[in-house]
Amino acid sequence: MDEKSVKNTSEKNKQLNNNVQVYDQVNCQKDLATHRTLCAYQKSMTTDTMLAADSKVARSSFGPQVKDKVVIEVKDLVKTYYGQAGETRVLKGINFTVHEGEFVSIMGPSGSGKSTLMHILGVLDTPTSGLYRLDGIDIKDYSEDELAAVRGRKIGFVFQAFNLLAQKTVLENVMLPGIYGKIPMRQRQDKARELVGLVRLDNRCDHLACQLSGGQQQRVAIARSLMMDPAIVLADEPTGNLPTDQTDEVLSFFTKLNREHGKTIVIITHEPAVASYSDRTIVLRDGVITKDGPANKDIHYDTN
Numbered sequence: 001m002d003e004k005s006v007k008n009t010s011e012k013n014k015q016l017n018n019n020v021q022v023y024d025q026v027n028c029q030k031d032l033a034t035h036r037t038l039c040a041y042q043k044s045m046t047t048d049t050m051l052a053a054d055s056k057v058a059r060s061s062f063g064p065q066v067k068d069k070v071v072i073e074v075k076d077l078v079k080t081y082y083g084q085a086g087e088t089r090v091l092k093g094i095n096f097t098v099h100e101g102e103f104v105s106i107m108g109p110s111g112s113g114k115s116t117l118m119h120i121l122g123v124l125d126t127p128t129s130g131l132y133r134l135d136g137i138d139i140k141d142y143s144e145d146e147l148a149a150v151r152g153r154k155i156g157f158v159f160q161a162f163n164l165l166a167q168k169t170v171l172e173n174v175m176l177p178g179i180y181g182k183i184p185m186r187q188r189q190d191k192a193r194e195l196v197g198l199v200r201l202d203n204r205c206d207h208l209a210c211q212l213s214g215g216q217q218q219r220v221a222i223a224r225s226l227m228m229d230p231a232i233v234l235a236d237e238p239t240g241n242l243p244t245d246q247t248d249e250v251l252s253f254f255t256k257l258n259r260e261h262g263k264t265i266v267i268i269t270h271e272p273a274v275a276s277y278s279d280r281t282i283v284l285r286d287g288v289i290t291k292d293g294p295a296n297k298d299i300h301y302d303t304n
């Protein structure tokens, strides 16, 4: 390339970057199609530059703290159950990635395959075929025991039914993953106190879990999920057992974790109002992804 074309290319790339920055600021919630139209004007752009720009906009559209690092990579994922009634193909070739700092909801009607996908993402089950890489680790390279360790270190779980030890205190519940993770006693106590503070339950540290409201119990579960500094927090219908006012409160804590602490969050839900707290929604229907894009923020819980 001669000096003039180098200069032209660099000018065009500069222009593209400016366009992307303007796009980021103004249109961060619009979908990628608009951006592709914008890019089409940059006729001499290389494919790499275009893909890099797309990826940058895709990430910035999906939350303010989204980083380059990929924490979930799912490629051609298939899950088939084999039973007496024959084969049931539940996941039929799923593809997506989640970057560090994203807040993603996975939605779909009952029977669409959400729980099956959640079990695979949570390393509680393995796919029949396809790739699942969690925080850079290809799970098929690991034995059952190793997978249990990966699960404990890399994933913080929040379940619909809270799954707390009812007769243990708030602090003891939050410390529990630290015991399995062999964090020294003093360190896990300090960390548990910090996490209990994060979900604003400092004044309930010594209460038994069974003495708390549903919303408070789920906040304890959120604190517990963070004990091992996981790569992702995976929440399965986290507000399914809560009244509406407590639902809003609990979901606000997920937002806080994501916005203020840069945590990567994946929520499985069948409720559009829950998904509206996330930045990106992946819709699953009959085992395939039918939509993957910015979350609809216009649906809200009626808290009156």
Ligand code: ADP
Binding pocket: 081, 082, 083, 088, 090, 108, 109, 110, 111, 112, 113, 114, 115, 116, 117
């Ligand atoms: P969702 O969580 O979206 O309701 P699931 O992942 O639980 O969906 O289930 C998706 C489909 O897979 C359903 O039709 C269900 O009957 C079927 N399924 C789930 N688990 C099994 C299993 N262990 N054996 C056979 N079929 C199953």
